[in-house]
Amino acid sequence: MLEKTFQSLGTLNHIRIFDSDDERILYKAQARVAEINDRMSAFKSDSDIGRLNANSGKSPVAVSQDTFRVLEQAVDFSEVSHGAFDCTVRPLVELWGIGKKLNFIPTAAEVAKAKSKIGYKDIVLDPKKSTALLRHHGQAMDLGGIAKGFAADETRRVLIENGVKSAIINLGGNIIALGKRPDGQSWRIGIQNPVKQTGRHIAVLCLEDKTIVTSASNERFFIKDGVRYHHLIDPRTGYPADTSLLSVTIVCENSMHADALSTALFVMGKSQCEPLLSAYRALAVFIEEDLTCSFSNKLRKNENEEIVVL
Ligand code: ADP
Numbered sequence: 001m002l003e004k005t006f007q008s009l010g011t012l013n014h015i016r017i018f019d020s021d022d023e024r025i026l027y028k029a030q031a032r033v034a035e036i037n038d039r040m041s042a043f044k045s046d047s048d049i050g051r052l053n054a055n056s057g058k059s060p061v062a063v064s065q066d067t068f069r070v071l072e073q074a075v076d077f078s079e080v081s082h083g084a085f086d087c088t089v090r091p092l093v094e095l096w097g098i099g100k101k102l103n104f105i106p107t108a109a110e111v112a113k114a115k116s117k118i119g120y121k122d123i124v125l126d127p128k129k130s131t132a133l134l135r136h137h138g139q140a141m142d143l144g145g146i147a148k149g150f151a152a153d154e155t156r157r158v159l160i161e162n163g164v165k166s167a168i169i170n171l172g173g174n175i176i177a178l179g180k181r182p183d184g185q186s187w188r189i190g191i192q193n194p195v196k197q198t199g200r201h202i203a204v205l206c207l208e209d210k211t212i213v214t215s216a217s218n219e220r221f222f223i224k225d226g227v228r229y230h231h232l233i234d235p236r237t238g239y240p241a242d243t244s245l246l247s248v249t250i251v252c253e254n255s256m257h258a259d260a261l262s263t264a265l266f267v268m269g270k271s272q273c274e275p276l277l278s279a280y281r282a283l284a285v286f287i288e289e290d291l292t293c294s295f296s297n298k299l300r301k302n303e304n305e306e307i308v309v310l
């Protein structure tokens with residue numbers, strides 16, 4: 001087995017390959033993730049997104065094919081979720097600073113001001129020139145809810161192109177279980193218990209050749225006066241999504257879809273999920289505040305209490 005752990009995309013990434021001992025594959029995969037990070041990080045002033053944000057309200061910016069693709073998808077998801085997912089959410093993400101500022105709650109006026117800058121309809125994409133523009137000064141993009149999924153899909157592509165058939169890719173929780181386990185069995189992928197420390201599972205998925213992506217309110221959060229303030233912002237209110245969900249896990253083929261869907265559906269809430277899930281042929285596992293676990297009807301539990309795809 002080959003394995004590699006590395007920092008990129010603002011998180012810890014882990015790749016395990018079970019059917020090759022060619023270390024160069026790991027380096028190629030890591031380089032591809034680093035390239036995507038260099039293009040899409042909102043924290044780098046010379047990334048596509050850094051330059052796009054610095055030029056909002058001014059002039060279109062030429063971006064790489066990678067970034068253009070992700071921007072197109074991000075706009076699509078913003079549309080189909082009616083703004084529950086909104087890739088221009090950055091001013092609110094920055095204001096709240098969940099995980100960065102310590103237990104900070106902005107005033108209603110601050111929230112209103114940041115919220116007034118949000119709007120995916122202000123993204124102007126020109127596919128011929130591969131340029132992007134945010135119409136108004138102060139607007140800013142955030143691909144944090146979708147870029148890891150794209151990077152996971154690209155990692156899988158690198159592995160497959162190099163003959164790998166059995167691997168686990170984990171980019172900060174965006175998982176792709178490629179092929180089958182080396183013993184020919186399905187992979188077992190745990191869904192983290194949202195109120196226990198890392199490594200404790202509340203459910204186990206048993207599957208092959210799928211991506212598994214979770215959005216949860218237990219990673220970057222604080223609780224004040226009984227309210228859970230977390231990093232999944234509802235762009236329509238300007239506040240952390242007010243939902244009875246602790247986590248949404250998406251299972252499907254395409255990790256970029258799964259990433260955007262997990263963020264969108266967490267914000268939208270369980271009752272609104274079915275149309276989007278069927279549009280993307282995705283399945284979901286929901287964990288509620290009282291730790292009840294429910295799932296889409298194409299998933300069921302087997303005799304070992306594992307959740308399997310029908
Ligand atoms: P994580 O990146 O923590 O695994 P997600 O994929 O759900 O989880 O992405 C969360 C990130 O997406 C946030 O840190 C923020 O950068 C961005 N984000 C937060 N709320 C939204 C939203 N409503 N729409 C789009 N992106 C969002």
Ligand code: MG
Nearest residue numbers: 145259260263
């Ligand atoms: Mg996501």
